[in-house]
Amino acid sequence: MKNIILTGDRPTGKLHLGHYVGSLKKRVELQNSGKFDGIFIMIADAQALSDNADNVEKVRQNVIEVALDYLACGIDPNKSTIFIQSQIPELCELTYYFLNLVTVARLQRNPTVKEEIKLRGFNKSIPAGFLTYPVSQAADITAFDANIVPVGDDQLPMIEQTREIVRSFNSIYGETLVEPNASLPENDICSRLPGLDGKAKMSKSLNNGIYLADSPEEIKKKIMGMFTDPNHLKVEDPGTVENNPVFTYLDAFCKPNHLQRYLAGYNNLDELKDHYRRGGLGDTKIKSFLNDVIQEELMPLRTRREEYQKNIPQVYKILLEGSREARNVASQTTQRVKSAIGINYFEDADLISKQAQKFAHQIKS
Numbered sequence: 001m002k003n004i005i006l007t008g009d010r011p012t013g014k015l016h017l018g019h020y021v022g023s024l025k026k027r028v029e030l031q032n033s034g035k036f037d038g039i040f041i042m043i044a045d046a047q048a049l050s051d052n053a054d055n056v057e058k059v060r061q062n063v064i065e066v067a068l069d070y071l072a073c074g075i076d077p078n079k080s081t082i083f084i085q086s087q088i089p090e091l092c093e094l095t096y097y098f099l100n101l102v103t104v105a106r107l108q109r110n111p112t113v114k115e116e117i118k119l120r121g122f123n124k125s126i127p128a129g130f131l132t133y134p135v136s137q138a139a140d141i142t143a144f145d146a147n148i149v150p151v152g153d154d155q156l157p158m159i160e161q162t163r164e165i166v167r168s169f170n171s172i173y174g175e176t177l178v179e180p181n182a183s184l185p186e187n188d189i190c191s192r193l194p195g196l197d198g199k200a201k202m203s204k205s206l207n208n209g210i211y212l213a214d215s216p217e218e219i220k221k222k223i224m225g226m227f228t229d230p231n232h233l234k235v236e237d238p239g240t241v242e243n244n245p246v247f248t249y250l251d252a253f254c255k256p257n258h259l260q261r262y263l264a265g266y267n268n269l270d271e272l273k274d275h276y277r278r279g280g281l282g283d284t285k286i287k288s289f290l291n292d293v294i295q296e297e298l299m300p301l302r303t304r305r306e307e308y309q310k311n312i313p314q315v316y317k318i319l320l321e322g323s324r325e326a327r328n329v330a331s332q333t334t335q336r337v338k339s340a341i342g343i344n345y346f347e348d349a350d351l352i353s354k355q356a357q358k359f360a361h362q363i364k365s
């Protein structure tokens with residue numbers, strides 16, 4: 001079996017540090033490992049329309065922003081296929097077939113769907129497209145025979161729903177589709193990076209994140225205004241490390257050489273945490289250190305992004321070529337699915353022959 005990856009993001013805003021540490025960084029590592037037969041990275045604009053149908057321009061504008069973020073992070077169009085979901089009509093066709101294999105009740109029980117509905121305040125006015133997006137996601141994954149899908153733990157119910165659809169399809173129509181497996185971040189911290197406000201995960205909709213496209217000045221301003229321990233009022237006060245976003249970010253990004261360069265006197269992050277717990281270490285100092293760490297991490301991304309921004313038509317060309325390649329693959333899968341179901345009428349020579357014989361026999365009779 002080939003090893004194929006399918007992953008992607010909704011273009012509802014620029015991508016942020018949560019995306020980067022949770023999936024983008026890992027995608028680049030997987031891409032450069034040489035261990036995979038195909039890597040498909042989707043800009044899920046059709047899925048974004050499921051709750052932005054009245055704000056299409058928001059989606060249109062953010063397609064290029066997400067593409068620039070991908071390229072800035074090191075996604076190489078010569079190694080990975082970057083494509084736009086809406087440009088692959090076969091994905092809609094597969095979704096339609098898969099909808100027959102899923103009940104409304106099952107979709108409503110999906111924990112991820114329930115959480116997203118609550119987050120968006122849909123209550124009883126749930127767009128049908130939004131409710132069925134796990135089925136659309138199943139079509140996205142299976143269209144490329146992807147057996148590996150990098151996700152955060154909050155997306156595991158979505159992968160399980162895809163697996164159920166694949167098993168149901170294969171049970172009814174014969175072995176046709178590849179059953180995928182989720183690939184989780186190795187670092188638990190990276191799966192749900194908290195927002196700057198400390199109240200929820202970093203989210204585009206909550207606008208509580210550091211974006212990959214932010215300027216150095218914007219990043220510093222955001223970090224210096226981060227939520228920390230509300231009881232750590234004075235430098236000498238003991239501080240709490242647990243659930244403190246500044247230390248969570250340091251856990252995700254800090255490397256030993258960062259301490260050597262930017263905060264000499266500490267051999268490791270644990271020593272810094274112990275000092276904060278004892279008291280005598282101010283929030284300004286640890287935020288300044290975090291700023292140094294994040295600025296260093298994002299500097300090469302910023303440089304690559306600026307280069308691509310100089311030639312936007314070339315970026316659209318990359319997306320066009322990727323979409324053409326992706327459609328070719330999805331088309332082959334769709335034909336295989338239609339053949340398994342038995343609705344490939346014009347390619348089924350046996351069906352045509354038998355029908356011809358049947359009606360010829362009726363005429364003679």
